[in-house]
Amino acid sequence: MDTPDATAAPLLGSGATSSKRLSVLLPLPLAGAYDYRVDDDLVVGDGDFVAVPLGSREVVGVVWGDATGDVDDAKIKPVAARLDAPPLPESLRKFVDWVAAYSLSPPGAVLRMAMNAREALTPPKPVRTYSAVDDPLNMPPGLRITPARKRVLGVLAAGPPRTMPDLTREAGVGASVVKGLAAAGAISALDLPPGATFAPPDPDHPAVDLSDEQQDAAQSLCHQVDAEGFAVTLLDGVTGSGKTEVYFEAIAAALRRGRQALVLLPEIALTPQWFDRFDRRFGTAPVVWHSDLSQSKRRLAWRAVATGEARVVVGARSALFLPFDALGVVIVDEEHEAAYKQADGVSYHARDMAIVRAQLIGCPVILATATPSLETRVNVARQRYDRLELPQRFGVAKPPLVEAVDMRDSGLKADEFLAPALRQALTENLAAGEQTLLFLNRRGYAPLTLCRTCGHRFECPSCSAWLVEHRFRRQLQCHHCGYNAPVPKACPHCEAEDSLAVCGPGVERIAEEVQAIVPEARLGVMTSDTMRGPEAAMEMVRTIEAREIDILIGTQMVAKGHHFPHLTLVGIVDADMGLSGGDLRASERTYQVLHQVAGRAGRAEKPGRVIVQTHQPEHPVMQAMISGDREAFMQLEEDSRAAGGWPPYGRLAAIIISSRDGAAADGLAAALARSAPTGADIQVLGPAPAPLAMLRGQHRRRLLLKTGRDQPVQPLLRDWLSQIKVPARARVRVDIDPYNFL
Numbered sequence: 229m230d231t232p233d234a235t236a237a238p239l240l241g242s243g244a245t246s247s248k249r250l251s252v253l254l255p256l257p258l259a260g261a262y263d264y265r266v267d268d269d270l271v272v273g274d275g276d277f278v279a280v281p282l283g284s285r286e287v288v289g290v291v292w293g294d295a296t297g298d299v300d301d302a303k304i305k306p307v308a309a310r311l312d313a314p315p316l317p318e319s320l321r322k323f324v325d326w327v328a329a330y331s332l333s334p335p336g337a338v339l340r341m342a343m344n345a346r347e348a349l350t351p352p353k354p355v356r357t358y359s360a361v362d363d364p365l366n367m368p369p370g371l372r373i374t375p376a377r378k379r380v381l382g383v384l385a386a387g388p389p390r391t392m393p394d395l396t397r398e399a400g401v402g403a404s405v406v407k408g409l410a411a412a413g414a415i416s417a418l419d420l421p422p423g424a425t426f427a428p429p430d431p432d433h434p435a436v437d438l439s440d441e442q443q444d445a446a447q448s449l450c451h452q453v454d455a456e457g458f459a460v461t462l463l464d465g466v467t468g469s470g471k472t473e474v475y476f477e478a479i480a481a482a483l484r485r486g487r488q489a490l491v492l493l494p495e496i497a498l499t500p501q502w503f504d505r506f507d508r509r510f511g512t513a514p515v516v517w518h519s520d521l522s523q524s525k526r527r528l529a530w531r532a533v534a535t536g537e538a539r540v541v542v543g544a545r546s547a548l549f550l551p552f553d554a555l556g557v558v559i560v561d562e563e564h565e566a567a568y569k570q571a572d573g574v575s576y577h578a579r580d581m582a583i584v585r586a587q588l589i590g591c592p593v594i595l596a597t598a599t600p601s602l603e604t605r606v607n608v609a610r611q612r613y614d615r616l617e618l619p620q621r622f623g624v625a626k627p628p629l630v631e632a633v634d635m636r637d638s639g640l641k642a643d644e645f646l647a648p649a650l651r652q653a654l655t656e657n658l659a660a661g662e663q664t665l666l667f668l669n670r671r672g673y674a675p676l677t678l679c680r681t682c683g684h685r686f687e688c689p690s691c692s693a694w695l696v697e698h699r700f701r702r703q704l705q706c707h708h709c710g711y712n713a714p715v716p717k718a719c720p721h722c723e724a725e726d727s728l729a730v731c732g733p734g735v736e737r738i739a740e741e742v743q744a745i746v747p748e749a750r751l752g753v754m755t756s757d758t759m760r761g762p763e764a765a766m767e768m769v770r771t772i773e774a775r776e777i778d779i780l781i782g783t784q785m786v787a788k789g790h791h792f793p794h795l796t797l798v799g800i801v802d803a804d805m806g807l808s809g810g811d812l813r814a815s816e817r818t819y820q821v822l823h824q825v826a827g828r829a830g831r832a833e834k835p836g837r838v839i840v841q842t843h844q845p846e847h848p849v850m851q852a853m854i855s856g857d858r859e860a861f862m863q864l865e866e867d868s869r870a871a872g873g874w875p876p877y878g879r880l881a882a883i884i885i886s887s888r889d890g891a892a893a894d895g896l897a898a899a900l901a902r903s904a905p906t907g908a909d910i911q912v913l914g915p916a917p918a919p920l921a922m923l924r925g926q927h928r929r930r931l932l933l934k935t936g937r938d939q940p941v942q943p944l945l946r947d948w949l950s951q952i953k954v955p956a957r958a959r960v961r962v963d964i965d966p967y968n969f970l
């Protein structure tokens with residue numbers, strides 16, 4: 229970027245009445261940017277953070293360009309101040325506008341995501357340090373030298389200034405001793421600007437030796453980084469093929485060019501092993517960004533990204549809105565993951581928006597996965613994306629052997645969920661000293677509790693959902709809104725005592741069954757209930773690696789990227805679970821999850837075995853699991869989507885209406901249906917109750933707009949919604965490319 233020569237730059241305010249106008253975007257859900265006046269003495273440019281009056285308050289916004297309106301001179305308000313923060317780069321401002329237009333969100337609502345580190349906008353506080361006085365002769369006369377004071381003076385006599393925590397630790401004294409010395413003038417206090425907080429990753433740190441296949445893929449990716457242009461590459465590699473090691477080389481290439489790298493991970497807190505490997509490759513940790521970060525960490529990370537000090541950032545989807553200015557590569561790991569879709573607030577798909585971000589910056593994107601999404605597959609076929617393949621597991625590891633167990637004739641009792649074949653396999657695996665993983669994507673003990681006397685079912689008072697029993701906590705919980713209540717002794721409906729029965733399994737119930745089969749086994753349960761925060765996940769991973777756990781039982785959380793060399797058996801308790809419901813991607817997603825879970829087995833020398841319990845062994849998903857023929861399955865999915873004109877062969881947008889008042893929701897839905905757009909390749913489905921017809925006390929109705937691929941849905945929607953008056957007690961939300969059909 230060119231920096232103008234300061235002496236040659238025209239200074240604002242050189243004329244007597246020079247006041248210019250510009251537009252400022254505020255991080256609020258308003259229709260657009262507002263015009264403000266800049267008075268003589270203030271120098272501001274595009275992207276600068278400024279404080280401006282809004283009504284009776286002062287708000288911080290971003291200079292978005294030249295003024296757009298023609299507000300009266302008398303009415304236009306002045307910019308109050310420019311903040312001492314790095315300006316928002318142009319590429320990010322364009323991205324904010326792009327996302328707003330695409331998702332039909334107010335630009336200010338999108339900007340808010342880019343400013344989601346309010347403290348970062350004020351410069352970091354200086355750090356107070358203490359040092360010895362320059363000249364021993366300046367020591368205050370008559371200073372009482374206690375042993376504690378002597379130690380402080382001794383520490384400072386040698387070496388650089390120390391911060392209070394360092395000094396008290398090194399000298400083994402309390403803060404009052406240091407303060408006393410400073411007050412007496414025996415040591416000097418000095419405020420220094422805070423130093424660098426993030427060590428730069430070293431691209432030339434000794435790395436693993438890549439196999440020839442990995443080397444070829446890495447080289448192609450590095451070429452793209454070196455070309456410094458936009459390109460998208462699918463890194464399509466089987467589980468355990470070393471995709472991470474390969475894309476690390478693209479990061480190294482970006483670093484060598486003095487550029488930044490962004491890695492998106494679907495569930496950042498749960499990937500401690502990823503961080504170990506990063507550290508091994510680059511000799512230091514990356515900068516981390518996710519929504520659970522503390523304010524102080526958020527501020528450090530945000531500023532470090534803006535100043536360029538942060539070289540590699542790994543984050544959840546919100547990291548896309550960080551103020552990168554020199555991105556050299558963006559990596560979306562596990563690109564097929566549904567977790568990349570944000571459905572609340574501004575709805576966007578982080579994989580798709582990563583591609584937009586990279587395009588606006590002009591850098592390559594790498595999509596890594598063992599099970600590419602249908603969208604990505606089609607983009608490869610249309611030659612919009614390149615594809616690199618890693619068809620083999622690294623080293624001697626082979627793909628696991630998958631077999632299905634038909635649960636229709638398993639002969640199990642109503643309270644048993646593990647078929648004899650799986651019981652036997654896990655008993656044998658335990659005897660052989662190997663680890664087993666049992667996968668069931670359901671938290672808690674049982675998904676439904678009912679009264680045997682009257683048939684009453686426990687339902688959430690504010691959602692159309694059953695309450696899930698959590699036996700460890702003795703609670704009934706709603707997994708949608710968090711409602712919970714103690715498990716009652718008697719049925720609240722008929723008051724019969726000891727008449728409650730549970731139906732179906734959750735992971736806790738499976739743990740109970742396993743314990744009964746192999747009482748000597750050491751069990752671990754891994755769900756979001758047992759794994760609160762990254763430390764808990766790290767500890768669980770450690771205990772598995774150290775072989776302190778024999779059988780791991782978990783939800784989707786166990787599927788994510790873990791590499792456990794001694795895990796050789798995977799049991800999928802209920803493979804059919806994700807297949808019900810009207811979700812467009814139900815089969816695809818089920819396949820991806822099952823494939824990923826199966827991919828945890830046999831990642832090292834010992835071969836892996838996967839047992840899939842299913843009621844529909846003939847289902848294409850199960851067939852694909854058994855045969856390992858991903859292509860045939862995906863082709864089938866592709867054909868059916870193409871035949872129905874579903875994405876990516878058509879476009880889809882959801883309109884979700886919600887209201888506490890069911891009649892109001894129905895009325896609004898009907899009004900929307902009446903003014904629905906029409907056209908040759910336009911179809912409006914609904915209104916219908918959303919599958920979760922009630923959520924957090926809100927009645928929900930849904931319409932789906934389905935169009936041909938060449939028909940942009942945004943103008944249609946804008947036009948459609950502008951004809952409708954939304955009553956105060958209802959809300960309308962638009963979700964472009966919906967993934968969640970709840």
Ligand code: ADP
Pocket residue numbers: 436437438439442465466467468469470471472473474505622791
């Ligand atoms: P994927 O992401 O494709 O599932 P990973 O990158 O997790 O595969 O690699 C699987 C395992 O193999 C990891 O433990 C990784 O460190 C190891 N590995 C991959 N490639 C190499 C290599 N070239 N040298 C040493 N270890 C490797």
Ligand code: ZN
Pocket residue numbers: 688689690691693706707708709710711924
């Ligand atoms: Zn609920």
